[in-house]
Amino acid sequence: MRGMRVSDQRIFADALLTGRPSCPPGLTAWNGSDPERRFAIYRSNVIVSLIDALADTFPVTQQLVGEEFFRAMARLFVQEHPPRSRILAFYGEGLANFIEAFAPAAAVPYLADVARLEMLRVSAYHAADAMPLTAEAISRLLADVAVLPEARIGLHPSLAVLRSGHAVVSLWAAHQAADAAQALAAVDPEAAETALVLRAGLDVEISRIPDGAAAFIEQMRQGAAFGDAAEQASAADPAFDLAATLGLLMRGGAITTMTIPRSATS
Amino acid sequence: MNKTMTAASLALALGAALTVAAAPAAAADGKMSMEKEHCYGVALKGKNDCKAGAGTTCAGTSKTDYQSNAFVAVPKGTCEKTVSKTSPTGYGQLKEFKPKMAG
Numbered sequence: 514m515r516g517m518r519v520s521d522q523r524i525f526a527d528a529l530l531t532g533r534p535s536c537p538p539g540l541t542a543w544n545g546s547d548p549e550r551r552f553a554i555y556r557s558n559v560i561v562s563l564i565d566a567l568a569d570t571f572p573v574t575q576q577l578v579g580e581e582f583f584r585a586m587a588r589l590f591v592q593e594h595p596p597r598s599r600i601l602a603f604y605g606e607g608l609a610n611f612i613e614a615f616a617p618a619a620a621v622p623y624l625a626d627v628a629r630l631e632m633l634r635v636s637a638y639h640a641a642d643a644m645p646l647t648a649e650a651i652s653r654l655l656a657d658v659a660v661l662p663e664a665r666i667g668l669h670p671s672l673a674v675l676r677s678g679h680a681v682v683s684l685w686a687a688h689q690a691a692d693a694a695q696a697l698a699a700v701d702p703e704a705a706e707t708a709l710v711l712r713a714g715l716d717v718e719i720s721r722i723p724d725g726a727a728a729f730i731e732q733m734r735q736g737a738a739f740g741d742a743a744e745q746a747s748a749a750d751p752a753f754d755l756a757a758t759l760g761l762l763m764r765g766g767a768i769t770t771m772t773i774p775r776s777a778t779s
Numbered sequence: 780m781n782k783t784m785t786a787a788s789l790a791l792a793l794g795a796a797l798t799v800a801a802a803p804a805a806a807a808d809g810k811m812s813m814e815k816e817h818c819y820g821v822a823l824k825g826k827n828d829c830k831a832g833a834g835t836t837c838a839g840t841s842k843t844d845y846q847s848n849a850f851v852a853v854p855k856g857t858c859e860k861t862v863s864k865t866s867p868t869g870y871g872q873l874k875e876f877k878p879k880m881a882g
Contacts, residue, residue, distance in 0.1 A: 760799030
């Protein structure tokens with residue numbers, strides 16, 4: 514394969530993923546057997562290993578539709594979206610969007626968001642480490658209350674928010690229960706939920722958060738000042754509870770920096 | 780613009796949050812029971828735990844039931860009460876072990 518031309522690579526890749534052509538031209542088998550049959554075995558192994566990789570990353574998505582449906586859907590995804598990176602852990606980032614446009618999955622409208630949540634879990638697992646800010650360091654900021662609204666709050670790299678029109682957290686959590694069928698029966702899939710994904714130590718935790726907390730986090734992620742972020746969150750959700758949201762973030766070790774811009778200090 | 784969030788109210792919320800966040804440290808016993816331990820010899824074939832995603836070497840790679848060098852995260856304290864057919868003690872262990880001979 515050394516010195517393979519780009520056009521030849523294209524043909525090889527097409528043959529591998531779609532079976533058209535069924536065998537790249539010029540292929541020979543070391544023992545004189547039919548290269549087309551040998552290549553078909555290779556193709557099958559490649560596709561099945563990628564479907565297995567998706568099944569590893571999306572266990573709840575698979576449970577929601579069953580193994581047969583999931584694998585058939587995953588096969589189409591693999592053919593349309595082969596991996597772009599050699600790191601298989603992140604393979605499947607496009608699966609949620611694929612599911613959304615996949616007509617046979619329309620009967621399970623929450624499937625795409627569950628897949629999004631499962632991908633966020635893997636990303637959170639691999640996100641960089643960051644030390645949470647100590648209570649002492651946060652207390653020090655209370656010494657100059659006047660500049661507090663200008664503070665910029667940095668959040669843990671693993672933290673992510675997912676807003677869903679469906680009960681994405683409850684659906685996911687029900688599948689972690691010992692009796693998933695019983696737990697699922699208690700879930701109303703049509704209830705909108707917002708998920709917070711955050712890694713604590715080596716464990717990725719998923720919890721439900723109110724809309725206001727999600728708005729506050731999104732504001733701070735965009736670099737908004739503490740005061741403005743709190744304003745926006747209150748406007749978005751009249752029930753926004755700033756103290757409870759900060760408490761939740763601190764408990765999870767999610768607040769990693771809190772700085773006052775130089776221009777704000779007197 | 781009518782600022783509902785004054786500097787004082789931000790400080791108040793931050794102070795309250797510090798108190799809330801400090802609370803679980805006092806209730807450390809409750810927190811401890813939530814910690815996981817790695818339990819060897821109790822995972823069924825292909826069901827050993829790994830949250831690292833596909834393509835990592837650990838996810839679902841155990842080839843036999845009760846494989847003694849494969850672990851699953853279980854609620855702390857429950858490992859050594861979980862039955863393992865390969866374990867000499869008859870239960871899961873907190874370290875890898877040499878499986879006892881079948882039969």
